[in-house]
Amino acid sequence: MNEHLLSKRLEQVGKFVPQNARLADIGSDHAYLPVALMLQHQITYAIAGEVVKGPYQSAKRQVQKNGLSHQIDVRLADGLEAITLADTIEAITIAGMGGTLIRSILENGKQKNRLSHQERLILQPNIGERSLREWLMQNRYEIIDETILEENQKIYEIIVAQPVKEVMSYTQQELLFGPILRQHPSEILCRKWEREATQRQYVLTQLQQASVLNQSKYDATKQELEWIQEELTRWS
Structure with a gap:
């Protein structure tokens, strides 16, 4: 995998990022996703957030190699502390972590006022999808799309959520299986x-x-x- 050939999983995550969005990719894994989307002219600006210095330096090198340092800002920070409201982020991607960890990142970001409640969330948990859907429901995000795919003998779900004014209400079965996935069995x-x-x-x-x-x-x-x-x- 590289910035020109994303994994099937990351490619699908990228398809849910709105055209011309300002993106924050948290836990950016060499900044492959924001670099690829920038090269495809799908986004206008990106923050690549990394909490560990080694991956942070790798992401910086990847961005510099592609001549995108003026469009992609690589930041060393824990979770959503990589962004501020002044960044006017319109989409957040968090991929390749457990659902409980993603939930914790979102909750910490909420507590520290890093979420504007305007941004689309594109989340790819490796496990623990139910816990993540519960957080979205409790925090006024509607699940607008879901997909499931298999890569390297592992099955992944992608959950896409948009903020709404009212608290969403999902059944326990919808939280477990996914409100959209269960209606489109594959x-x-x-x-x-x-x-x-x-x-x-x-x-x-x-x-x-x-x-x-x-x-x-x-x-x-x-x-x-x-x-x-x-x-x-x-x-x-």
Whole structure:
């Protein structure tokens, strides 16, 4: 992967960035995404945020190599501390992390007044999608698009959210499966949840065999397994 040939995952993330947007890419991974989007004339300005000095220096070299230092600002900072309201960011991408970490980055950014509640969020969690959707719902973001893809034998979901005035209301099933994904079942989506069903069944067996039954965890896992089986039946 490089700035001219993004991974399938990052390429899909990039497709959700609005044309001519001012972008903040958090955890920028060599600044591949903002550089690629700038070279494609899709964005007008970008911040590439990195929290670790090594990747930060790699991102700076990548930007300089492509002659984009005046259009892409590489910043060494923790999460959304890389941006300020004065940057007038219109889209934020956070990809390749766990959903719980992305949620923490967003919450910290909210607490430190780094979110204007005007920007589109394009999020690609590796795991923990449900926790992330809960944060979006609680913080007045509507999930406007979702996609699922497979690359190198790993399945990834991408969640796209826009700010709204009212708190959104999603069901527990929508938070688990994705309000848009579950309405457009695909072979990859079915394969993911078949694996998840097997994992939930294993957990239930382990809980039953324990010397002391964790009843609350057992009940929650059993409920999720029932939801998964219902969805798989509906999708088939």
